[in-house]
Amino acid sequence: MSSRIQTALHHYFGFTELRPGQQAVMQHLLDGHSATAVFPTGGGKSLCYQLPALLLPGVTLVVSPLIALMKDQIDALTARGISACRLDSSLTADEYRKVVQQLKSGELRLLYVAPERFNNERFRAMLKPIQIALFAVDEAHCISEWGHNFRPDYLKLAGFARQFGAERILALTATATPAVLEDICRLFEIKPDCAVSTGFYRPNLNIETTVVEASERDRVLLEAISRNPPGPVIVYVTLQKTAEAVAQRLADAGLPARAYHAGLKDDIRGEVQEWFMRASHAIVVATIAFGMGVDKANIRAVYHYNLPKSLENYSQEIGRAGRDGAPSVCQMLVCPDDLNVLENFVYGDTPDKAALYGLIDELFAQEPSFDVSLYTLSARHDIRPLVLRTLLTYLELAGYLEGGTPFYADYKFKPLQSSAEILSRFKGEHRNFLAALFRHAVKGRIWFSIDPTEAAVALQTTRDRIVQALEWLGEQQLLEVKVAGIRHRFQRMRQPDTTEALASELYQRLIKREDAEIHRLQQILDLVTLDGCQSNALAQHFGEQREAPCGHCSWCRRGSSELPPRRAQTISDTFWQEVSAVRQEQTEILMQPRLLSRFLCGITSPRLSRSKLTRHPLFGSLENVSFMTVLSQAQKSI
Template sequence: MQQLLQSHFGFSEFRPGQEQVVRAILDGHSAAAIFPTGSGKSLCYQLPALCLPHLTIVVSPLLALIQDQISFLNSKGIAAASIDSTQSREETNEVMAGVRAGVIKILMISVERLNNERFRQFIAGVPISLLVVDEAHCISEWGHNFRPDYLKLPSYQQALNIPQTLLLTATATSKVIEDMGSKFGIKPEHITLTGFYRPNLHLGVKGLSSTDKLDYLSTWLQTRQLSSGIIYVTLQQTAEKVAEQLKARGISAKAYHAGMTSEVRHAIQHQFMSGEQGIIVATIAFGMGIDKSDIRFVVHYDLPKSIENYAQEIGRAGRDGGDSECLVLANGDNLSTLENFVYGDTPEPSGIGIVLNEIKKAAFEHRSSQLPQWELVLNSLSNQSNIRPLSLKTLLVYLELLNVIKPTYSYFAEYKFKFLLPEAEVIEYFTAERRDFIRAIFTTADRAKIWSSVNFDSLNQTYASDRQRVLKAINYLDEKGMIELQSKQMTQVYQIVNSEFELKELTAKLSKRFLNKEASEVARINHLVELFTSPNCLSRQLAHYFSDDQMTQDCGVCTACRGERAILPPPPYLTPLEEHDFNQVCADVVAKLGTACTPVLVARFLCGLTTPLFTKLKLRSAKGYAQFERYRFSDVKLWVTQGLK
């Protein structure tokens, strides 16, 4: 271990917690590492990957993180690669060949890649030693960034016969740690927490009205503008506006957000990493995967989305151990916006009822089968039920947990191909029965001018063939450059375990679960405000929140410890809702919604929250859309309910 640490990574000793985790993995155990941002979690899989006999597969939520890690590993002489949507067909095939040959030791993918039928077929034939789950808090619905696809990882681990798992995260509460560990069967003694507190980060909160923030920030930056720093904002237009206003005051700042082209973003990121550009005004699109050691300050111009987000974002400062400042300019102006995003994700009972009815319908249609199946295309069901895709994924996970449905597999409904070599030449490449099989695939395909679609039913009638064999054949032709293959329209197939549920009862139960999740998310925002306005040590409160009991004394340097408790100024005056004419504001949307009209939908419309139905009816351009986006959703809903009576 020490030799590899020195020879490959150039370190003479491990950082706190690393050796314990690496040893657990090399001793054959599954493990979890809960380390603060920037404290070396990645080494916990990078070093074992060199010793383990087979592939290490790393699931990571962000492409930027994946690309950053691969560049680092390749610079250290470690064969690592990714399979992702930005690659050409040739690049993907080259990576797959390297993985099959055992040349590539580490393969990095997004969790969604495992939904891909073609990828699963490929990876099932590869021996894997270790599954690494980065940002592992995403697996818990009690975490701040719950992603339903992560819940499938334990079943993928079993299906692919992966003997060990390593979970990595910086932001997990006690409840989340317990949830993560239980899902992968990780023993408590193999869960390593190094403590959250970093004494070189000096935390500060200043309560300011929105009109005073820029003046305060400009003055604060005067003595710091030669240092590297990130200023976080919520909205893309705020990033542009603040950067321009700082430049007008002689402070060199550049905006960065997801609305820019990838070329512009990469250029700005490169300028920041090289030290050519010191200050970046950015949305949270900037930061994941940024491993710059000398960031001297992180400012939150707007309130962060949660304590977890705040912890991740300030964790990018001071990775070299040098003193760094983390300042929040706190006002309550965007609190309603943060809360309202939560309300936009909660499905209505009617939408849940539509999904449950679809399950009952599928069970009835397949009533003669011992194992009735339900097939769905997520976007189609989202539009049908008016439930946002991510919330619909969560609903499906809840139904799995209640043993109503069980995921079996997913497949692409359509496989299209075009010939890169003459058809006759492709057929003649094969001999005997294989030639007949390939010819049958082509002759039964639905032809168009350039592209043809594989017709599995027609093929089966002409030449009885297993779907997996067909997929293997067309993937082979694609890899060999004989055809170009495209797949689309992901269809998910579930086994219906129980269709005898009482519709009203289950709808109410699921609605309650979503409302509990909604309340939990809103409470998370309130908890953030309580932390920032508390008279108690900010660092100690954060450490306690993240299960760190090692910090027993106040830090002495944060604004609370210095007696500078933040007081939020009152939010700007909003005309009371009662003073607005309901019919004047809502007549257009009520008419366009027609029989679908509910208080929740009208309130979402007024607060600027999108739903699949709004997209279908083009309601974003209707009169009144987002008119009340600065009001609290709960207040708007009450006003709408009274107006509709």
């Protein structure tokens, strides 16, 4: 270990030794190279950027989708005397100003942001003069289109890192298959010999797969929890209502159990997480919303009440058990009927062909330079926001469109001093400009509203000058500034031969992604029925080769398992008559087979939400029936 790393490690973090892989990653960064860290959950990825941030001149920009992780890490760093902050929508105006001041003054060592923050023109303008010593990207597998959690915003991060002159990049993930790791290194321009992977096999995790009937699942879970030694436990479920129901059943049995899911208020989720972190014996029944950034070393068991979505999700979730190295249980209760709900989520993302055709027609009917509201596009064409962003990213990558800096159409400001007091600080042209700007703003009861583009035309200046003036006045605490109405700029680079052909090509690409997600679900079942060591198979999925059986998975203890067939699914004529009646009432919306199928399977869409059909008694009435079965019935009934 180099003396610089050794000194900082002991001084700031109180450690004398590094975990496997950390030394190699840090040394690559300190030598001026970009690097990748592929460590298992709990393997110490965050130290790989936290420590170099203290040794490199400039700020370390940490991009992470996990707000809870940001908060926890910042609290821990601040307690050690390290200057670290985050920028997100939860900050007050005063908190935002303080972060900006620390960044501009050079006082800040680490700044945490979500990938979506780069859509903010204020943020991008603020970064331009800043020295970014290290651009760290957490959950880097999201950059790969064929990864298990693709996020289109991630595809643009490599470009942003170059645009802002980042001196080196660190890509971090716990779940990269060899193909995804190759994508990460290619897109972030990381040399293969700077990709450090420490392996996925954990000898203290006892992997169990137990085939159960749905009616027996609660009993099996209770018996498993009672049989194992007391300790912190996570039970993963698919649906929010399942989390509530299972937590209640465990509590009724005298166990300390609470539910956690995205549908709870922020303060309740925070309370549950803090309770779990403090307790020596606590059970959280949660959707996948729980666990990201939860650093609790002594979790003794992770149960999957419902099937996980993929081997990547499964590996990440069981990786939260036994970080202290002590034996821990990872038990999956396998019920093939769970596939219906999981498949429905996958199929529900794919828009109707007609919706996709309408979107492409609209985009290529625009002027060569145009801007759009993604919210409006999503609602008008009934395409989920994440799917819409993915489609636009595809169009950019294929060279049809080029995205520009997003901007806010609406600015509001509240003077913190009188206009006369503010103007008295300026002379000449600056004073005249601000006076004209204030006169152009429309006064409400408390806030003034202004459209910077419109104001720029009226004042014969540039939009950038108006935005910069408002930002500066906000930083000086002369105004409180709010923004809204984000719009995305695009430049059309080339026209497709036909919009129909392009829409068809994009539709087939979405179907290909749909097939890939369904295949991931099948990989879970293949692991359950595997005639071989399950621990080794899981490690091999992530590129780690092991020869000797682990001795502590279900196959090693009792051999392979068989799955019962999924239950035959039928929809009664009586029920479909009821559906037909509702369809006649909502002809404009529910006549499309895929949208009707979403409605019956309980899958939201912009159009269903806007029409308030998600509150209808029949919404979700077939959530336990295969989406493709419902779609087939809907197509026959046209």
